[in-house]
Amino acid sequence: MGNIKRIASGEWRGGVPGLCRPQRVVFSLLAALLGLAGSWLGASAGASPAEPAGMGCSPMQLRSPTQLRSPTQPLPGSAAGPWGFWGHRRINRQAVYTIPSGPLFGFFKRHIGWVEAHAVDPDKRRYAVPGEAPRHYIDLDRYGPWPHDSLPRDWDSAVARYGDSTLQANGIAPWHIQRMMARLRWAFREGETRNILKQAAELGHYVADLHVPLHCTENYNGQLTGQKGIHGFWESRLPELFGEAYDYWTGGADYIPDVSAVVWQAALESSAAVDSVLSLERELAGAYGDARYAYDRRGERILRVHSQGYAAAYHEVLDGMVERRLRKSIRTVGSLWFTAWVDAGRPALPDGEAEAPNALERLAERWSTGSGATADSADGALPNGVAKLVASEIGLLDSLAATDTLLVPGNEKARARLHDH
Numbered sequence: 001m002g003n004i005k006r007i008a009s010g011e012w013r014g015g016v017p018g019l020c021r022p023q024r025v026v027f028s029l030l031a032a033l034l035g036l037a038g039s040w041l042g043a044s045a046g047a048s049p050a051e052p053a054g055m056g057c058s059p060m061q062l063r064s065p066t067q068l069r070s071p072t073q074p075l076p077g078s079a080a081g082p083w084g085f086w087g088h089r090r091i092n093r094q095a096v097y098t099i100p101s102g103p104l105f106g107f108f109k110r111h112i113g114w115v116e117a118h119a120v121d122p123d124k125r126r127y128a129v130p131g132e133a134p135r136h137y138i139d140l141d142r143y144g145p146w147p148h149d150s151l152p153r154d155w156d157s158a159v160a161r162y163g164d165s166t167l168q169a170n171g172i173a174p175w176h177i178q179r180m181m182a183r184l185r186w187a188f189r190e191g192e193t194r195n196i197l198k199q200a201a202e203l204g205h206y207v208a209d210l211h212v213p214l215h216c217t218e219n220y221n222g223q224l225t226g227q228k229g230i231h232g233f234w235e236s237r238l239p240e241l242f243g244e245a246y247d248y249w250t251g252g253a254d255y256i257p258d259v260s261a262v263v264w265q266a267a268l269e270s271s272a273a274v275d276s277v278l279s280l281e282r283e284l285a286g287a288y289g290d291a292r293y294a295y296d297r298r299g300e301r302i303l304r305v306h307s308q309g310y311a312a313a314y315h316e317v318l319d320g321m322v323e324r325r326l327r328k329s330i331r332t333v334g335s336l337w338f339t340a341w342v343d344a345g346r347p348a349l350p351d352g353e354a355e356a357p358n359a360l361e362r363l364a365e366r367w368s369t370g371s372g373a374t375a376d377s378a379d380g381a382l383p384n385g386v387a388k389l390v391a392s393e394i395g396l397l398d399s400l401a402a403t404d405t406l407l408v409p410g411n412e413k414a415r416a417r418l419h420d421h
């Protein structure tokens with residue numbers, strides 16, 4: 001639990017040697033957003049553990065990445081991530097088709113490939129960005145029995161009662177989704193193609209996570225009840241095995257007048273399903289014994305996974321739960337995109353390319369070539385306005401806004417490294 005608490009509270013776990021913390025934060029955040037985290041951050045900082053083949057993120061990994069530092073210990077369960085990468089991409093893709101016909105649908109349809117491909121970005125940066133992990137879950141059972149009334153739904157009231165660090169340690173997914181809505185509204189108003197798509201794709205990720213029952217309990221991987229591996233089993237292996245046959249016609253997106261209510265409803269539904277997810281598997285495991293596992297070769301390694309027969313039996317006793325949660329995710333994601341656009345005043349949508357570099361990437365380019373980032377000062381400090389842009393782009397404005405000056409590395413080796421990629 002120590003690891004969980006440290007990660008969840010955003011304690012920094014690695015860094016580029018020679019850089020102070022603010023430097024490392026900016027530097028690694030830039031790298032993460034540029035998709036470099038997996039390459040040089042992992043190599044230089046040791047913050048990104050080796051992962052089993054095909055492994056994405058699960059809350060287990062999000063919370064305790066040290067578990068994955070031993071790639072020779074296969075984890076029972078799935079070889080994919082939360083909702084699997086397959087599931088997250090599918091949810092974002094299908095959500096596009098829930099949008100009512102009109103300019104918003106046209107915009108998303110044009111960029112459907114991008115929104116689908118970037119559905120998993122928040123998982124990819126989980127080791128590089130402090131504070132990322134708790135955005136993917138909330139341990140509701142730490143706040144008393146369902147419906148967890150001791151937890152105020154309003155962020156300020158929740159902070160007043162429990163304090164920020166406790167909330168962070170237990171996960172902040174419902175509040176982060178509301179923050180993402182604000183960002184998406186802002187992005188619609190700003191009208192930059194890439195930023196709209198980025199905020200929308202990532203909002204879709206967090207909403208989908210919240211619909212997974214095991215994202216809403218401290219027993220997120222069955223580790224407290226002798227069911228380790230159930231997380232990936234439920235949300236990755238089952239939909240990957242059976243998801244193609246699901247019914248993806250979910251009905252059209254709705255305008256949501258009370259976003260907070262809908263988000264908390266999703267969390268409470270997930271929490272209410274936790275008991276079934278765990279108890280049904282426990283009963284089945286007793287009947288199957290060792291027959292519930294099979295062995296899967298992935299390259300050099302042998303992974304223990306839940307067998308197809310066992311997966312089919314579990315899927316059957318769940319009685320459509322995985323499909324229902326997946327369908328609900330899709331419709332909620334589409335409805336939130338639509339709502340953000342309406343609340344932004346139904347602005348005209350840009351016709352720019354999704355792959356055009358965004359403001360942050362342009363900044364990184366200038367900085368990596370030494371052509372501007374240090375223009376305002378000799379000691380390598382970013383101009384304040386730029387620092388704030390970085391913070392807000394990356395989503396840490398809340399925690400970093402008070403930092404007037406963020407330093408960039410004067411470290412030539414690190415700079416060259418970024419430039420190389």
Ligand SMILES: [Zn+2]
Pocket residue numbers: 057082122123136205209
């Ligand atoms: Zn996630």
